[in-house]
Amino acid sequence: MKKKFTSILIIAAMLILCACGNSANEPNDTSPVTMTDPSGAEITLPKQINSIVVLAPSLSEIVVSLDMGDKITGYDSYSAGIAGLPENVPTFEITNPDMEQLAALAPDILLVTNESLYDQESPFQSLIDAGTCVICVPNRDNIEGIKSDIQFLASALDASEKGSSLLEDFDEQLKELAEIAAGIPKEERKRIYFEVAPAPNMYSFGSGVFLNEMIEWIGAENILADQSGWFTVEGETIAAANPDVIFTNADYLEDPVQEILDRDGWADISAVADQNVYCIDNNSSSQPNHNIVKAMRQMAEILYPDYYAAK
Structure with missing residues (x-):
C-alpha cells in the first residue's frame, strides 16, 4: 500500500511540473x-x-x-x-x-x-x-528622442541586451563631451554657422534640431539659434552675424570649404578671414542616431583642441 501511494505522488508531481512548464512557456511562444x-x-x-x-x-x-x-x-x-x-x-x-x-x-x-x-x-x-x-x-529633433528610438528598436527587434550596451556607450560618450564643455570659459566659446546646403540655396537650422543641440552640447553657440527648425538662409544674414567658425557637411561638392571661402561678400566674416571653415563628416552629422557623437567629437576637437584633442 505504501509503495502504491508513493507511485501516485510521483505521478502527480510529474503532472504538475508539466502543467507549470506549459503555462510558463506557451504564451511567450504563441501570443502576439x-x-x-x-x-x-x-x-x-x-x-x-x-x-x-x-x-x-x-x-x-x-x-x-x-x-x-x-x-x-x-x-x-x-x-x-x-x-x-x-x-x-x-x-x-x-x-x-x-x-x-x-x-x-x-x-x-x-x-x-x-x-x-x-x-x-x-x-x-x-x-x-x-x-x-x-x-x-x-x-528625431533631440538627443533624448534618439535614445528613446534606440531603446524602442532594440525591444521591437528582440535585441534588448545589445541595445542596453549600445545606449550605455552612447551615454558615456555624451557625458564625457558635456563634462569637458562645462570647463570651457564663457569668453572662449565659439559662435558657429553650420551649413547643410551651399549657395545659392543655403540651408541651415535653428533651435529644435538635433544638430543645434550637438553644437550646444560641446560648448559652442549656433548663430541661428534664435530661429527654429530647418530653413533657407541669406548670405547677408550670415555676414551680419559674423561667426567665428563655419562648418559644412555638403561633401558632395568637390571642395565645399573653398567654395565658402570664395563667396562674394564674405571676405570680412571672421571665420572666412581667419580660414576657420571646415567640412564635417556628412553621415554622422546628418543621421539622428548614436553615431552623432562622431560628428560632435570632430567639431569639438576643431573648436577647442586644448580641451578635447587630448581626450
Whole structure:
C-alpha cells in the first residue's frame, strides 16, 4: 500500500511540473506582442524576425549596431555603403519605394521614417494586410528622442541586451563631451554657422534640431539659434552675424570649404578671414542616431583642441 501511494505522488508531481512548464512557456511562444511605435501607430510584432527591410540610413545604422544586419533583405539607396549591411540585395527609394518589389520580399518587418509617408495616409497598408509589421520611427529633433528610438528598436527587434550596451556607450560618450564643455570659459566659446546646403540655396537650422543641440552640447553657440527648425538662409544674414567658425557637411561638392571661402561678400566674416571653415563628416552629422557623437567629437576637437584633442 505504501509503495502504491508513493507511485501516485510521483505521478502527480510529474503532472504538475508539466502543467507549470506549459503555462510558463506557451504564451511567450504563441501570443502576439502588440505595442505602439514612435509614430503612435499600434503594431503587432511577428513571432520570429527572419527578414527586415529598412528605408532610412539612420535606422539602418541602428539595426546594424544591434547586430541584426544579417536579417536585412533590402534597404534604401542612401544606406548603400554602410558597414555591416549585406550586399546584392534590393534597394529602394525612400519617398516612393517600389511596392511590388517590397511585396515580393514579404519582410517580417519594414522600418521607415516619416519621410516615407509620401502624401498618403497609409501607403503601406497593402503590406500590413499581407502580414508585414510596418514600424515608423519619425526623425528625431533631440538627443533624448534618439535614445528613446534606440531603446524602442532594440525591444521591437528582440535585441534588448545589445541595445542596453549600445545606449550605455552612447551615454558615456555624451557625458564625457558635456563634462569637458562645462570647463570651457564663457569668453572662449565659439559662435558657429553650420551649413547643410551651399549657395545659392543655403540651408541651415535653428533651435529644435538635433544638430543645434550637438553644437550646444560641446560648448559652442549656433548663430541661428534664435530661429527654429530647418530653413533657407541669406548670405547677408550670415555676414551680419559674423561667426567665428563655419562648418559644412555638403561633401558632395568637390571642395565645399573653398567654395565658402570664395563667396562674394564674405571676405570680412571672421571665420572666412581667419580660414576657420571646415567640412564635417556628412553621415554622422546628418543621421539622428548614436553615431552623432562622431560628428560632435570632430567639431569639438576643431573648436577647442586644448580641451578635447587630448581626450
